[in-house]
Amino acid sequence: SQTIHQWPATLVQPVGSPLSLECTVEGTSNPNLYWYRQAAGRGLQLLFYSVGIGQISSEVPQNLSASRPQDRQFILSSKKLLLSDSGFYLCAWSSNGGGQETQYFGPGTRLLVL
């Protein structure tokens, strides 16, 4: 069966510091991968998605970037964090069937920027 992991689970970082959040998927190959952000009490905003290694699409202009160095690894980064980057970051995967595939979510990383 497929599983998705995210770490760390919680992170407290000062403004201006760098960020690296990692997401890995097991039990599938060539998945679509997604990063979402959920601000406190708000809905989900799609930040990035990837349909293959090295292929990243950005949905909104922001202070963050994403990379996919391996088939089942998706990394969210920032060079300098802003207060507004605080939130709950969720990674998701779906199969790459070209249709309307279900997305499955990881446990999330809660980021607090002080």
Add this chain to the structure above:
Amino acid sequence: GNSVTQMEGPVTLSEEAFLTINCTYTATGYPSLFWYVQYPGEGLQLLLKATKADDKGSNKGFEATYRKETTSFHLEKGSVQVSDSAVYFCADNVKAAGNKLTFGGGTRVLVKP
């Protein structure tokens, strides 16, 4: 563009009450429709889905029917429990590059004993 609208919460209920959370979408064609649930401090879990008109998704006592004529996918449960307290998200998925979901804003449900 495509949007998904669901009723704002919080919705507060007593145990064994009937729950309805309304959800409508604007996507044309035949999107797939989903309900996800988020328990406190956790990620999202798929609750149920429907992929074509008149399909009924069901899981854990929850049901939702894909209504093409009203572009709706309302979530219902006949008798809620305290453990159903969570945030519920409606979403749709139009066949397009990247298989992207569009989410509603979420509805917080609180069930009191």
